[in-house]
Each structure stands twice: as structure tokens, then as C-alpha cells.
Amino acid sequence: MPIRSATIHGELASVIRVLSKIRDLVGPGRVDEFATGTNGVERSRPNVGMYRTRRSFGVIRPATVDQVCRIVEYFDDPDLPIGLHIVSTGRNWGLGSAEPARDRTVTLDLSDLDEIRRLDIDAGFAIVEPGVTQGRLAASLAGTDRMLNVTASSAHTSIIGNGLDRGVGLRQQRVDDLLGLEVVLPDGQLVHVGWWPEEGRRTPLYPYGLGPSLLQLFVQSDLGVVSAAAVRLLHRPKAQRVIRLGFAPRNLISAVGALRRWVAQGLVGGVLKIYDTVSAASYGGSAGGFLAHLCIDGTERSVAAISSLILEEAVSSGLFTDATPAGREAGGDAVVAMVEGAYSGDPSYNDGMLEATLGQPAARVDEHGLGWLFFLPLVPFSGEDIARAHGLLAQVHEETGVRAGCTVNALNADVIDFVVTVKFAREERAAERAHRALDRAYELFSATGFMPYRLDIDHADWVDRLSPDPGARELVRRLKKTLDPNGAIARGRYS
Incomplete structure (x- = not known):
């Protein structure tokens, strides 16, 4: 002692x-x-x-x-x-x-490093520091031909922090927005990796560079401190429409098959979203049913034509109910306005939904209101696999008494982000049950092959058991020992 x-x-x-x-x-x-x-x-x-x-x-x-x-x-x-x-x-x-x-x-x-150092609408990039929020940069782009790939989370969240943790926006995974990084190495040296603007000449936005791509070394990493990032700005579509499709649980496999086909054929813009039976009622769907939101964008004529085609196929399939264009002009509610705004690069509606969900604004979420946990596995984009994932959540409920909600985000035609959320009363016994459910979700999903792509702080030690090749993990440790022999940067969730 x-x-x-x-x-x-x-x-x-x-x-x-x-x-x-x-x-x-x-x-x-x-x-x-x-x-x-x-x-x-x-x-x-x-x-x-x-x-x-x-x-x-x-x-x-x-x-x-x-x-x-x-x-x-x-x-x-x-x-x-x-x-x-x-x-x-x-x-x-x-x-x-x-x-x-x-x-x-x-x-x-790093929240006081909050400068938008450069905004180039023509070339399509911004240089931002860690304290720059998605709401602030999105507002800077209002009325321009460019937009930010925003998430469904609060407008007050960091662009860099979310991108480095591979968060998912409404247009694509946030890591794909990163063009280059300004990094402070563990010895204090400042370097730029990936693409970075040059003075006096214009270069194409190409994040990979020559030789091994160094940018990804600092994603989900404790190898350096990212002090700024070059972020890709997306082209703003000329027209956009969000279609809302409901379907019954008995039609899950067939309905997902139809949705996947539309994504694979390039008919859907952005990240298709499917809300499960727990959350669908909160998002304007029928009780006990699933609810999908599809974003169609392009020119006025192409949006009208594709929307008409999808709605016609949805109705004729007999799989879907509530097959309607969503939006304020079509009588949409606040949730539809949030989703529609986020697809168009505007997160200003997000905080209303956050407060409705947790009972507190962003500045007070950590101190007051309901408790909230996330589990974030990747699942193959097929009706059978999504049904299997829902079955695992049902097993978690049976074993722990905790009923989680989930949202499917289609990253492409082959992979979905299966976002599992657990809300609970902020008291000790409810928190214990919620964390027991989270532990069980890690066990069941990983045993099935549905591995999380982001970890919480209590499951950082799972990184080795979830990685397919021990040699790759050893390589990461060798890099850490080489770049940071004195441990200037603490071990994080992925080390």
C-alpha cells in the first residue's frame, strides 16, 4: 500500500x-x-x-x-x-x-480551435479546425452550390471529431469527406497528410497522394493530434425529394430486397434510412411497422421521373404502405423536415429532434435528461441479414428486458450501418440493465459476424477480439511504439 x-x-x-x-x-x-x-x-x-x-x-x-x-x-x-x-x-x-x-x-x-481557415466553393473544400461544428459550416454554405455532408446528430457536433471516428452522414460515411489532415505528431512536429491546398497553384482534390496513404493512419487512431482537416464539400443537387415508404414486419425481407435494388441501380441519392418498429411510430410511421426514407435528387425532371417510378413500383409490389412523397409541402411533420433538411446539408432541425428524444438541448444532454447508449455494427445489406440482426435485438430484449431501437443506414448496396440505440432512465438500476444489454449486443452480433465499426469507451478492450488478423493489430502497436515511444498520447478506444 x-x-x-x-x-x-x-x-x-x-x-x-x-x-x-x-x-x-x-x-x-x-x-x-x-x-x-x-x-x-x-x-x-x-x-x-x-x-x-x-x-x-x-x-x-x-x-x-x-x-x-x-x-x-x-x-x-x-x-x-x-x-x-x-x-x-x-x-x-x-x-x-x-x-x-x-x-x-x-x-x-480542442474546442477553442474553431476557425474556418478557408472556404473554397469553386474547388469544393473547406479547411476547418476541431471546434468547428457541422451547423456552423453548413450555415456558411447556405445559398451556394456546395453543401456539407451532415449527420442526423446535433448541429453542435464537431465535423473533425465525427469524421475521424467514421461517423455516418446523410450522404456518405464521414471519413470519405476527409481530403487531408494537419497532424501534430507525438514529438510536437506538425505535418500534413493526404491532400492539402498549395499556395500559388490549384491541385485536384485527391486524398491518397503518392506512396502509402497516410491519412487513414490518423482515423480511429492515437498516433497524432489532428489540428485541422481539409473537408470535401458536396455539389448541391438542383432538386430533391424524400419518399416515405412504410412496410409491415412480415414483408421485411422482400421490402429490403426492393429497397436494395433501387440503391444498387443508382436511383436513390444519399444514405437510405429504415426505422424499425420501435422507432418508426416516433418518425411518422404506423405502429408496429417499419418506415423507410429515400432521397431522390438531381434535376427537376430526373427527380420527378425517378420518384414517379419508385412510387409506382412500390405500390404495384404490394409490399409497402404509406408510399408518399414526404415533406412540408406534402403535409410532412417535424421529423420529415429534419430528415429532408439533413439530406440537403442543413442540420438546423436536428437539435429539435435531439431534445424531443432526450428531453434536453445539446448543451445539457450529458448532465440531465434520459440516458443514451449506442451500438454500431455493420450488417450485409440483405433482407435475411437485417432480419437476423433484428432477431438478435429481440434476444437481447428477452434476456435483459431492455428493448432497443434501431435505424438502418445504407452505406452502399452491400453494407448497412445498423444503429442500435438504448434509452434509459438516468438512475443506477436502469443504467445497469442498459449496459448489460449493450454487453450482450456486442457478444451476439460479433458471434454472428456483424462487427461494430465504432467502439464505446467500455468496450475498447474488444478491439483485439474483433480484429480478423492478430498480425495487423501487432503492426498497429509497432507503429505506435515507433511514433510515440513515450506515450505522449494516451491509448484510446482502438488501441
């Missing part, structure tokens, strides 16, 4: 020394230190998932990229036994929010 106590106090003394240097660097009000407890340094920071609070030594909020470089350099010290946990805005709700995956870290909060 005395040895353990001495270790704790030795760690604390070294951290206090480095935080004192960083306070001199960044100025007053930008470094928080946490008091010691009997088990070391502890802090209480609520999170909407009610995950265990990790022990942490403090939070640093730099104001410039130069400060980030210096801070990382301070932590590149073999005598400093802790590393930096990096957050953009900290709104990674349902997966841990701003909490680190491991104990004994210092949080590097």
Missing part, C-alpha cells in the same frame, strides 16, 4: 510540474487541475451513457495550433507516466462523450 501511494504521489508531482509549465504557455483559465482522492486523481464529469468516470489529472484548452505542438512536446517525456486524451467538442454521445477510454490521462480539449 505505501508503494502504491508513493507511486500515485510521484505521478501527481510530475503532472503538476508539467501542467504548471503549460499554464504559463496557454495563459490563465485554460488549465484545470483535479484534486487527489484516496485512489489517485479523480474527477466527476457526467456523460449521457452513464459510463464509469475515468480518473483524470486535468483538462487543457489550448487556443492555437502552436500551443498544441508545445503541449504535445511537453508530454513526449519518458519520465511522465500519463498521456493526453484528445477531444474536439466532446459530444461523442452514447459512446462515452468526452470521457477517455483509460484511466490516468490529461484531456486536451
Whole structure:
């Protein structure tokens, strides 16, 4: 016990020394230190998932990229036994929010790096810092020929943070929006990987470069600190229509087959969405039924023609009910307005839905209202596989008493993002049941081959058991040891 106590106090003394240097660097009000407890340094920071609070030594909020470089350099010290946990805005709700995956870290909060450094409508890119939210950049593009690939989450979420964790937008997976990254390496060096604009000449937006593509090294990674990103801006379609199709559970396999055929033939723009029987009623569907939203975009004439074709096929198939064009002009509700707005690059309706779901606005989600967990596996895009995934959720319900909702996001004609959500009362017993259901979902889905593509902080240790090749995991560890031998950046959810 005395040895353990001495270790704790030795760690604390070294951290206090480095935080004192960083306070001199960044100025007053930008470094928080946490008091010691009997088990070391502890802090209480609520999170909407009610995950265990990790022990942490403090939070640093730099104001410039130069400060980030210096801070990382301070932590590149073999005598400093802790590393930096990096957050953009900290709104990674349902997966841990701003909490680190491991104990004994210092949080590097990049939310004050919030500059849109460059916006090039003609070329189709923006250079943004981690604190730039999707709502802010989307508003900057209003009325232009370009739009941002936005998610269905709050307008106050970070573009970079979500992209680096492979979040899913309404147009494509967010990682596909990343053209290039500005990265602070663990020794404090600043580098640019992927594509980056050059002064004096215009180059094509090509993220792969020459030789091995380095951009993906820093996605779901603890190999560097991303201080800015070049983000692709999409062409805004001339016309858009959202079609709403309901179908009964007995028609799930056949209806998914029809939806997949339309996606495969290029008739559907953006990410097709299917809400399950738990959530469909909340989103304007019939009780006990599924609800799909399809986005059709292009020119006025092509949208009219494709919409007419899909509606005609949907009705004649006998599989679908409520086959209607959705939207405000067609009597659509607030949810349809949110979906329609997000497809067109406008997340301004999203926060209304967030508050309706959890009972709190974005700024208070982590402190108040309902609890919320996410489980995010990938499933083959087939009716049989989607039915099997729903069967696994039914088994989770039978075993734990927790009924989860889910939304299908079709990433392409072969793969879907099967978004599982668990809402629960924010009290200890309900949280225990919700987390037991989450654990069971990990076990059942992974045993079936439906692997998660994002992890929460309590399942970071699953990364090895979910990876198909141990040699590949060992290669990642070798890269980490080479680039960050002193552990300047703490181990994250994927290491």
C-alpha cells in the first residue's frame, strides 16, 4: 500500500510540474487541475451513457495550433507516466462523450480551435479546425452550390471529431469527406497528410497522394493530434425529394430486397434510412411497422421521373404502405423536415429532434435528461441479414428486458450501418440493465459476424477480439511504439 501511494504521489508531482509549465504557455483559465482522492486523481464529469468516470489529472484548452505542438512536446517525456486524451467538442454521445477510454490521462480539449481557415466553393473544400461544428459550416454554405455532408446528430457536433471516428452522414460515411489532415505528431512536429491546398497553384482534390496513404493512419487512431482537416464539400443537387415508404414486419425481407435494388441501380441519392418498429411510430410511421426514407435528387425532371417510378413500383409490389412523397409541402411533420433538411446539408432541425428524444438541448444532454447508449455494427445489406440482426435485438430484449431501437443506414448496396440505440432512465438500476444489454449486443452480433465499426469507451478492450488478423493489430502497436515511444498520447478506444 505505501508503494502504491508513493507511486500515485510521484505521478501527481510530475503532472503538476508539467501542467504548471503549460499554464504559463496557454495563459490563465485554460488549465484545470483535479484534486487527489484516496485512489489517485479523480474527477466527476457526467456523460449521457452513464459510463464509469475515468480518473483524470486535468483538462487543457489550448487556443492555437502552436500551443498544441508545445503541449504535445511537453508530454513526449519518458519520465511522465500519463498521456493526453484528445477531444474536439466532446459530444461523442452514447459512446462515452468526452470521457477517455483509460484511466490516468490529461484531456486536451480542442474546442477553442474553431476557425474556418478557408472556404473554397469553386474547388469544393473547406479547411476547418476541431471546434468547428457541422451547423456552423453548413450555415456558411447556405445559398451556394456546395453543401456539407451532415449527420442526423446535433448541429453542435464537431465535423473533425465525427469524421475521424467514421461517423455516418446523410450522404456518405464521414471519413470519405476527409481530403487531408494537419497532424501534430507525438514529438510536437506538425505535418500534413493526404491532400492539402498549395499556395500559388490549384491541385485536384485527391486524398491518397503518392506512396502509402497516410491519412487513414490518423482515423480511429492515437498516433497524432489532428489540428485541422481539409473537408470535401458536396455539389448541391438542383432538386430533391424524400419518399416515405412504410412496410409491415412480415414483408421485411422482400421490402429490403426492393429497397436494395433501387440503391444498387443508382436511383436513390444519399444514405437510405429504415426505422424499425420501435422507432418508426416516433418518425411518422404506423405502429408496429417499419418506415423507410429515400432521397431522390438531381434535376427537376430526373427527380420527378425517378420518384414517379419508385412510387409506382412500390405500390404495384404490394409490399409497402404509406408510399408518399414526404415533406412540408406534402403535409410532412417535424421529423420529415429534419430528415429532408439533413439530406440537403442543413442540420438546423436536428437539435429539435435531439431534445424531443432526450428531453434536453445539446448543451445539457450529458448532465440531465434520459440516458443514451449506442451500438454500431455493420450488417450485409440483405433482407435475411437485417432480419437476423433484428432477431438478435429481440434476444437481447428477452434476456435483459431492455428493448432497443434501431435505424438502418445504407452505406452502399452491400453494407448497412445498423444503429442500435438504448434509452434509459438516468438512475443506477436502469443504467445497469442498459449496459448489460449493450454487453450482450456486442457478444451476439460479433458471434454472428456483424462487427461494430465504432467502439464505446467500455468496450475498447474488444478491439483485439474483433480484429480478423492478430498480425495487423501487432503492426498497429509497432507503429505506435515507433511514433510515440513515450506515450505522449494516451491509448484510446482502438488501441
